[in-house]
Amino acid sequence: MGEGISLAGMMELPVVVLLAQRPGPATGLPTRTAQEDLNLTIFSGHGDFPKAVFAPGDQRQCHELMRHAIAMANKYQTPVILLTDQYLQDATKNINPLDTNDKWVERFIAYDASEDYRGYDLTPDGISPRALPLLFYTSWFKFLLAGY
Numbered sequence: 001m002g003e004g005i006s007l008a009g010m011m012e013l014p015v016v017v018l019l020a021q022r023p024g025p026a027t028g029l030p031t032r033t034a035q036e037d038l039n040l041t042i043f044s045g046h047g048d049f050p051k052a053v054f055a056p057g058d059q060r061q062c063h064e065l066m067r068h069a070i071a072m073a074n075k076y077q078t079p080v081i082l083l084t085d086q087y088l089q090d091a092t093k094n095i096n097p098l099d100t101n102d103k104w105v106e107r108f109i110a111y112d113a114s115e116d117y118r119g120y121d122l123t124p125d126g127i128s129p130r131a132l133p134l135l136f137y138t139s140w141f142k143f144l145l146a147g148y
Contacts, residue, residue, distance in 0.1 A: 001017070001019075001040075001044060002040075002044045002045055002046070003046075004017075005017070005044045005045040005051065005079050005081075006044075006045040006046040006047065008078075008079045009045050009047070009049030009050075009051060009078065009079055010047065010049065012077040012078070012120075012128060012130070013077065013079075014073035014074045014076075014077050014078070014080075014107075015073060015079045015080070016066070016069045016070055016073050016079075016080050016081075016082065017079065017080070017081045017082070018066075018081075018082045018084070019037055019041060019081055019082070019083050019084070020084045020085065020086060020088075020089045021036060021037045021083065021084070021085045021086065037083065038053075038055075038083065041053050041081045041083055044081075045079075049078065049079075050076065050078045051078055051079045051080065051081065052069070052072055052073075052076075052078065052079075052080045052081070053080075053081045053083055054068070054069055054080070054081070054082050054083065055082075055083045055084070056082070056084060056088070057088075058088070058093070058095075059088075059091070059093055059095055060095055060096075060098070062082075062084065062088070063098050065082060066082060067105065069082050070105050071105045071106065074105060074106065074107045074108050075106070075108050075127075076127060077108075077127060077128065077130055108130060109130055109131060109132060110129040110130060110131045111131075113129070113131035117129070117131055119131070
């Protein structure tokens with residue numbers, strides 16, 4: 001996991017990782033809940049790059065924080081880790097219906113990229129513009145990704 005997080009941080013790729021913690025079988029407690037991976041998630045990766053870690057406490061927060069994690073990863077082009085434990089993964093609970101009318105998560109892609117596009121350009125807010133490969137070469141590719 002550390003190498004993938006490092007690669008995403010170095011390449012400024014928006015990545016969301018769901019890590020459900022549990023003790024390993026070698027501990028003799030394979031079915032018990034645990035929170036031992038907090039240190040791994042906070043300090044995972046080689047070098048210094050920003051990342052966010054979220055830890056939901058119930059099923060509703062899982063839904064809300066996952067949407068927030070996807071939005072944050074896309075906006076800031078950084079790895080985001082959603083950290084749960086085995087109890088939360090295995091628990092069942094009746095909750096009120098989730099809000100499914102949430103708006104689309106913006107991906108912050110520079111659709112107007114041209115030949116002089118610089119992916120690691122210095123900007124005032126510190127976030128480089130992100131375009132997809134060959135996006136500025138074909139108009140049908142832009143139509144395919146934008147969906148309109």
